[in-house]
Amino acid sequence: MKRAPIDIVVASGNPHKVQEISAIFAQEGLGGWVRFLSLSDVGGPFAEPAETARTFQENARMKAVAYAALTHHMVLADDSGLQVDALDGAPGVDSAIWAGEQGTREQRDARNNDKLMAAMCNVKRGDRAARFVCFMCLADADGTVIAQTRGACEGAIADAPMGGGGFGYDAYFLVGDKNVTSAQLSADEKNKVSHRGHATRLLARELRALVGAPTQ
Secondary structure, three states: OOOOOEEEEEOOOOHHHHHHHHHHHHHOOOOOOEEEEOHHHHOOOOOOOOOOOOOHHHHHHHHHHHHHHHHOOEEEEEEEEEEEHHHOOOEHHHHHHOOOOOOOHHHHHHHHHHHHHHHHOOOOHHHOEEEEEEEEEEEOOOOOEEEEEEEEEEEEEOOOOOOOOOOOOHHHEEEOOOOOEHHHOOHHHHHHHOHHHHHHHHHHHHHHHHHOOOOO
16 A cells, blocks of 8 residues: 655755756656655745865765754755866856855846856866856754765856856856757756766665665
């Protein structure tokens, strides 16, 4: 007999992440086995834990454990960002606040992208390699880490923004070796190739035994 879905809180104030993660779990056949909640669904907003680590993996773990203590739920946290080879891996773990922490998410995104274009203005097309990286950590309600996964999407930085979809650096990131940015992909296309998509699919496969779901 199928059990009730397991509730997992996504430790983010970004609604796009909840939607993307839910869609990928559905594609993996786990849509009815796991239900993803936002922080506002469980009494948020909460004070954001300080992300003091200098790696995506450790920041994801810190957030998962901290939000589990605050919400008393199983929590999925991720830390992700853009690494540009010509900038020695920047903006890296500082991707969301690279050009400052002030303002709305949209204002921060705009400043970050302006800074990226300024930093890359003299970098030739063949030297613009970059990747999006995502580390995910799932912690039980008591703070025990259950699973950790990593996903990446290789590509390059565009000369100018293209596309109106996505968020963050998406309009500036050429996916793979194509002349198409993340912002030009449909949600389904993006989920298939994105760093978060890869990390989420790996996590879904690890959770099959936990929720008792059959293998596809």
